[in-house]
Amino acid sequence: MAGHLYGVGLGPGDPELITRKAARLIATADVIAYHAGVGKESNARRIAADLIPDGVIEEELRYPVTTGSTDHPGGYAGAMAAFYEECADRLRAHLEAGRTVVVLAEGDPLFYGSFMYLHDRLSPDFVTEVVPGVPAFAAATAVVATPLVRQTDVLTVLPGTLPVPELARRLADTDGAIIMKLGRRFPGVVDALAQAGRLEHAWYIERASMPAERWMRVTEVDPATVPYFSLIVVPGDSLAADPGGRRAPATEARSRVAEGAAEVLVVGLGPGPEEWLTPEASTALAQVNHVVGYAPYVNRVPQRSGLQRHASGNTVEVDRARFALDLALRGERVAVVSGGDAGVFGMASAVFEAAEDPAYAQVPVRVLPGVSAIQAVAARAGAPIGADFAVMSLSDRLKPWPVIERRLRAVAEADLVLGIYNPASRSRVDQVAQAQKVLLEHRSPETVVVIGRDIGRAEESLVVTTLGALDPATIDMKCLVLVGASSTRVTSAGRVWTPRFVE
Known part of the structure; x- marks a missing residue:
């Protein structure tokens, strides 16, 4: 046995x-x-x-x-x-x-x-x-006798071996944190804590529960003395960070309430690569105290000292905008971020929608342009939008499908190049096929189609096909689809372009 x-x-x-x-x-x-x-x-x-x-x-x-x-x-x-x-x-x-x-x-x-x-x-x-x-961090928390998290605080356990920017981002996005695996990485961990604005209340604990245990503020530690059996405790934001003491909630402690409303900046981050972020946008993001947006976009903004990040889901755009406007109303410098260009199916419109409330009448809103997804895909393909073109979203979350279908027919009848955003999602699996059917009522099956997925990122792909051969099953939310006009052409090298002239 x-x-x-x-x-x-x-x-x-x-x-x-x-x-x-x-x-x-x-x-x-x-x-x-x-x-x-x-x-x-x-x-x-x-x-x-x-x-x-x-x-x-x-x-x-x-x-x-x-x-x-x-x-x-x-x-x-x-x-x-x-x-x-x-x-x-x-x-x-x-x-x-x-x-x-x-x-x-x-x-x-x-x-x-x-x-x-x-x-x-x-x-x-x-x-x-x-x-x-009993995990080491439980003993470490007991040593400093500091509540780690309570009520709805979120605890994150992080290895100190993460790259400093990533560690800083995760520290800024959580309430309580434990940082393990210090040793030689300790100086980088301190840098990340400073960038995340968490250094002041971070505690270093060495050999917790052992005879040689010791603990002190991270700012007091000699990096040359940090052993393997050590970790850092970053107490949650809901209450005190000092053992035996209490402090005001983080929203009060970290906020800088100024006299008069500040400006809300709506920033387009581009499709992904850092080099596609404009200098204007980069400068603006370096000057604000708050970044608000959909989590994947907020995550693209480098963490630094003094910056607070406010990430949320993908279907609360107006609530997100109101939150940013409320911050600005208190005098906080805030940027609302979007992928691509914020004015193209992005957060700019949602901010202006929320700003119609008279309560925000004194809050100025400024939109900073970014490289749009359609520009990125078009550039990779060649010059498919070199002539008149239209841009549509297939999402029916904010408009009914009959409206989308009517607009598809109008674009097809006008013989415009068509850029399609949000072509599919987990809950919208049939709309690409429906759009294809509508377009084929007015366009030749040989019409050139370009499918760009994750353009500008390591996993990017670009496919050139035709409207008749398009397989809707291959399209997902990461794609942008370009449907050419009747004049759109493909070179012998596979480059796509649309003439500026009409024959």
């Missing part, structure tokens, strides 16, 4: 934080396995030392490399993969012999732990159970 595999969490370091179940399993195991660093004592074994019975088989799983270099042909990842395969093979032999194997894990076995790689390899073949442990 095959043996059982247990991944046993030991908690953050204090042996008294080991659960009763973990202690029972350790005391009755046939095999105790634990990881150890290069040239170091196993911390997991040290924590559980008093519970390990005499005569038990011990398997020390010593890492071949930590942060140093390796001559493995697969590099660090290859060396570690080979190591975990070797470890799994060693434990597999015990399990096949019917032994009970307990793998000791610091903190919780499945929280940034090595046990998960053994679990991946062994659990398909052997009965496996995971015994949870």
Whole structure:
């Protein structure tokens, strides 16, 4: 009969934080396995030392490399993969012999732990159970006696190994945060905290629950002294960040209420690449205190110190606009962002719609243009909109389908090049086919069609086909479709263009 595999969490370091179940399993195991660093004592074994019975088989799983270099042909990842395969093979032999194997894990076995790689390899073949442990961040929060999150606060756990801009963005977009994996990355983490405006209330905790534990403000830490067993706690925004103290809610603490209304800027970010963001837009975004928009667009704005980001879903444009106007009414410098050009099926119209409310009469609105998606697709294709053209959205969320159909017929009858935004979505799967049918009533099946997907991004694609050969099933929300006029042509090199003249 095959043996059982247990991944046993030991908690953050204090042996008294080991659960009763973990202690029972350790005391009755046939095999105790634990990881150890290069040239170091196993911390997991040290924590559980008093519970390990005499005569038990011990398997020390010593890492071949930590942060140093390796001559493995697969590099660090290859060396570690080979190591975990070797470890799994060693434990597999015990399990096949019917032994009970307990793998000791610091903190919780499945929280940034090595046990998960053994679990991946062994659990398909052997009965496996995971015994949870107190995670290190819970001990760290207890050390500083600071509420981490409460009520509707959101907690995010982040590795300090993230690129600084990405780490800063995520810190700015959450309430409470835990930052793990510090060590040599500590200076970059401090930079990210400063960019996100979270440095002042961030706490550094080292060796939580261990005899050598210490804690202090992140601003007081010497980067040269930061060990592996350390993390940063960023308390949530709803209440105090100081142990034993209280402060005003973040909306009050971070806001700068000025006399008189400020201007709302509506900024087009372009289709995606940084080089397609205009200098005017870049300068504006560097000067505002708040960025408001649909989450994927807000995420494209680099985080920096003093900037607050307000992301929301895709169907609350007017509510989003009102929020921005309210900020401006209090004197806050705010930018509402859109992909492409904000005036082309973007946030500009929604802001002006919300601004019709007399309450916002004193708030000026200025729109900064951006490169539109139709311009980007057209440029990749050649010059398909070199003559008269029309632009439409197939979304029927804000207008009924009969109106869309009537406009499609009008454009087709006028023989204009047609740019189609929002051609399909998860809930709108038939409209491209319906539009194709309407257009074919007035256009030749040989009419040139260009399909641009994610233009300007790494995964971009451009397809040139015809109206008759167009497969609606290949179109999704990431596409912009250009339907040519009768005069639109394709060169021998596959470039698409529409003459300026009419024959």
